[in-house]
Amino acid sequence: MPAFVYILASGRHGTLYVGATGDLARRLDQHRSGAVPGFTRDHRVTRLVHYELYDNVLEARARERTLKGWRRDWKISLIEQANPEWSDLTTTLI
Known part of the structure; x- marks a missing residue:
């Protein structure tokens, strides 16, 4: 089953969060709604700035x-290689 590794940011060069999930859209909804207490909710880290797709959760x-x-x-270098403007990449998931 495919899985993702992702980096969220609070803004350009802001606070970063690295995570992994099998359902990136669902996980982003959880981060953005603040449904799960923790780092991303406390620091308002919700902008998807980088993600990678893997064949399975172990690799991710x-x-x-x-x-x-x-x-x-x-x-930051990894993010800026593919996303120099730190745009929210959520729309690329469609």
Whole structure:
């Protein structure tokens, strides 16, 4: 079953959050509605600025752990390679 790794931001060069999920649209709805207490709700981190698709959840979780271990400037570089304007990529999921 396919899975995603994603990076949310509060804004350009703002607070970042890295996560993994099997249903990105559903998970984004949870983050945006504040349905789940935690970091993204507390820091208003809701803009999808980067995502990657993987064949299965094991690959996605491995990549998530790798990205969480990266320095902040490396994550910013990754985002800006494909999304230099830090646009919300939610519309690309359709």
